[in-house]
Amino acid sequence: MSTTYTRLAAVAAHLPETTLTTAELEERLAERNPGLDLPRGLILDGSGVRRRHVADPSDRPSDLAAAAGRKLLDEHGVHPGDLDLIIYAGVSSDLVEPATGHVVAAKLGADCPVFDVRNACNSVLNAIEVADTLIGGGRYRRVLICCGELPSAITPWTVGGTEEFFTVAASYTVSDAGAALLLEAGGSPGVLAHAFTAYSAAWEAAVVPVLDFNSDPLAGPPRLGPLVVSGVKLLGGFEKIDSTVFHKPLADLGLTWDDMAAICVHQASLPMLWKFCDHVGIPPGKVVVTIAQHGNMVAATLPVQLAMAVESGRVRRGDLVAMIGLASGVSAGIAVVRW
Known part of the structure; x- marks a missing residue:
C-alpha cells in the first residue's frame, strides 16, 4: 500500500490597499487624545513598524479570507467544488457561532465540510498540522486553509493616559490581512x-x-x-x-x-x-x-x-x-x- 504525503500546492495573500503609516497613526492618536504626552517616533522605535494595512469599514474577517482564497483558486485553476475541506484559521472571526469557515465557504461557493482552528498567531501553523494529518490518514485529498485578520477593528483610539497607552501599545502595531494555503495529497513528501x-x-x-x-x-x-x-x-x-x-x-x-x-x-x-x-x-x-x-x-x-x-x-x-x-x-x- 502506497504512502500518502501532503504537498503544499499553492499560497496566496490579500493585503488591503489602504495603509496607515506609523506617523499618521501617531497624528491620529494626538488629535483624539490632546492630553496624552506621546513622543513622536516611540511606536516605530519600539516595534519597527512603519506601515500597516487597514481593511474597508464594511469588511469582515471572512471577506479577507475569502479574497485570498478566491485569488488562490483563480490563479491555480481550482474550482471550489474540488475542495474536500476548508479550515478557517484566524484569530479574528465574524461571529461566535457558526464557525467562520462556513461564511468563507459560502462566499467562495464551496460545499465541502468546514471547521475552524484557532490558537492565536499559531492558528495557521496548527491548521497545517491538522490538514497534514487528515490528508496522510486518507480522510481528505484537497484542503484549503484560509485566514482573515481584522485587528484594526479593536484598535483603541482613545486612552486614559500614558500608563494605559503602554498597556495597549501592541494594538498600534497590528495589520489587517488575508491568506490562503492549498494542501493536497501527493506521492512525495511536501x-x-x-x-x-x-x-x-x-x-x-x-x-x-x-x-x-x-x-x-x-x-x-x-x-x-x-x-x-x-x-x-x-x-x-x-x-x-x-x-x-x-x-x-x-x-x-x-x-x-x-x-x-x-x-x-x-x-x-x-x-x-x-x-x-x-x-x-x-x-x-x-x-x-x-x-x-x-x-x-x-x-x-x-x-x-x-x-x-x-x-x-x-x-x-x-x-x-x-x-x-x-x-x-x-x-x-x-x-x-x-x-
Missing part, C-alpha cells in the same frame, strides 16, 4: 515535519478580552477590548519554551537553517524578531521580514510571508522553507516544508 509546544501558565501575558455580547445574535461579533500585553510576562513565558522544538525536527531530517531557501517567522516587533533569531541561531539573511512595511498580521503572518517569497522568486519549487510560529498563550511551533 510537509516534512511539524512540532509544537506550549507554556500555558503564561496565558495572561497577552489578552484580547471579551467585554460584552450583542443581544441580537445577527448583529455581529461580541464587543472586544484592545490587545493588552505585559511584555515582561510574555518574554518570561517564551523563556520557558524549550528551543529544541525548533531544532529537533531539522536534526531528524538531517537539515540545518542554512538548507532553507527562506525562513518565515512570526513577527510582533522587529527588535524581538532579531533577538529570537539570535537565540535559536537563525541566520538573519534567511528571514522573510514583513513587520516594518506590513505590521503584525497576526495568524496571517506566516502564509503572507511565504506568498511574498514565492511571488518574488526567492522560493522556487523544490526549495525548503521553515515556518516558525510564536503566539500568545504562550505557544511555539515549526513546520518544515518543501515547496
Whole structure:
C-alpha cells in the first residue's frame, strides 16, 4: 500500500490597499487624545513598524479570507467544488457561532465540510498540522486553509493616559490581512515535519478580552477590548519554551537553517524578531521580514510571508522553507516544508 504525503500546492495573500503609516497613526492618536504626552517616533522605535494595512469599514474577517482564497483558486485553476475541506484559521472571526469557515465557504461557493482552528498567531501553523494529518490518514485529498485578520477593528483610539497607552501599545502595531494555503495529497513528501509546544501558565501575558455580547445574535461579533500585553510576562513565558522544538525536527531530517531557501517567522516587533533569531541561531539573511512595511498580521503572518517569497522568486519549487510560529498563550511551533 502506497504512502500518502501532503504537498503544499499553492499560497496566496490579500493585503488591503489602504495603509496607515506609523506617523499618521501617531497624528491620529494626538488629535483624539490632546492630553496624552506621546513622543513622536516611540511606536516605530519600539516595534519597527512603519506601515500597516487597514481593511474597508464594511469588511469582515471572512471577506479577507475569502479574497485570498478566491485569488488562490483563480490563479491555480481550482474550482471550489474540488475542495474536500476548508479550515478557517484566524484569530479574528465574524461571529461566535457558526464557525467562520462556513461564511468563507459560502462566499467562495464551496460545499465541502468546514471547521475552524484557532490558537492565536499559531492558528495557521496548527491548521497545517491538522490538514497534514487528515490528508496522510486518507480522510481528505484537497484542503484549503484560509485566514482573515481584522485587528484594526479593536484598535483603541482613545486612552486614559500614558500608563494605559503602554498597556495597549501592541494594538498600534497590528495589520489587517488575508491568506490562503492549498494542501493536497501527493506521492512525495511536501510537509516534512511539524512540532509544537506550549507554556500555558503564561496565558495572561497577552489578552484580547471579551467585554460584552450583542443581544441580537445577527448583529455581529461580541464587543472586544484592545490587545493588552505585559511584555515582561510574555518574554518570561517564551523563556520557558524549550528551543529544541525548533531544532529537533531539522536534526531528524538531517537539515540545518542554512538548507532553507527562506525562513518565515512570526513577527510582533522587529527588535524581538532579531533577538529570537539570535537565540535559536537563525541566520538573519534567511528571514522573510514583513513587520516594518506590513505590521503584525497576526495568524496571517506566516502564509503572507511565504506568498511574498514565492511571488518574488526567492522560493522556487523544490526549495525548503521553515515556518516558525510564536503566539500568545504562550505557544511555539515549526513546520518544515518543501515547496
